[in-house]
Amino acid sequence: MPHHYKTLIVDDERLARNELKRLLLPHPECEIVAEAASATAALAILAQQTIDLVFMDIQMPEISGIELANDIPEATRFVFVTAFNSYALDAFSLNAVDYLLKPVAPERLAKTIARLPPPQASPTTATNTEPQPAVNCLPEHHGILLKFGDINRIVRLQEIYRFESIGNHAAVYTSYGKSFIHSSLARIEQKLDPLFFFKTSRADIIRIGSISHLEPAIADGGLIAVLQDGQHINVSRRQAQQLKHQFSTF
Structure with missing residues (x-):
């Protein structure tokens, strides 16, 4: 049974969001539960509900996709979808699942979805924010x-x-x-x-x-x-x- 991903699409262009939604129709494992026209709106959605997968543009007003990636929860996977190939190194240094160039080819998108790792459970919010003593970690003098x-x-x-x-x-x-x-x-x-x-x-x-x-x-x-x-x-x-x-x- 294929994995199921609650999916968020982030792009400041409505036509780009609609095109990606169309391309994702043959992939029911990616359930589009929300979309956002800005990184700020995306962060609000991520704070309110569990999202397994984010497809997002890089060049957006105020907050870029690269900056947004730093604030995405650790359990959430993300894919960059952009018209520019100059950000690839930055994207993969942030552990992006993939980097898709617009216009996105359906075959290329299918390969991206095929390589998605299983969804991760979101960590439980801790009431104590003090760092806990390390278990099986290397000592400072190592x-x-x-x-x-x-x-x-x-x-x-x-x-x-x-x-x-x-x-x-x-x-x-x-x-x-x-x-x-x-x-x-x-x-x-x-x-x-x-x-x-x-x-x-x-x-x-x-x-x-x-x-x-x-x-x-x-x-x-x-x-x-x-x-x-x-x-x-x-x-x-x-x-x-x-x-x-x-x-x-x-």
Whole structure:
């Protein structure tokens, strides 16, 4: 039996939404339960009901699809549908299921739907926002082998500032410079202690101790985490309050 996906379509052009709805008619496993003409409207829908799958444009007024992806719940899958191919790298760094170019060919859409993973159960909302002690996570003094030019160096987790998702790889920012590992951000997150590392968005995990200060992100209502090495990391609106709480112990 095929999986069933409650589906949301997000595009600021009504004709584009109608065309995608037409293309999805032969795929009853994608039940279109809502549509939105803006990212703001989409976020309101996502806050009110469980959505398994989002098809969304990238270039939209005020909040782009790339920015919207950072605020989509972790359990929700998403596919970018756009007239531009220049955003593909950004899309896959955010763990998009696929990247479709307009006009969408029915055969190409069918391949996208065929590769959809099973819907995930939405996590239960926790009443306690304090980070919980890690279970089976790596300790701060654990070392990982990273390559810097011709040098292989063992770098302790406490020396790492940031993990950045780049497709199937991750860039690792350390006190020795930048390196790369072949691993997804989700797999890395499973190994990190949430008492010391924080996932700011689908694309980034930062070490809490490396944060110098926080600035408001006026454009989208989130935050900018400024690290001690000068990097500016976007914190999604969904994660901003939780990160603030990390620094509100007293």
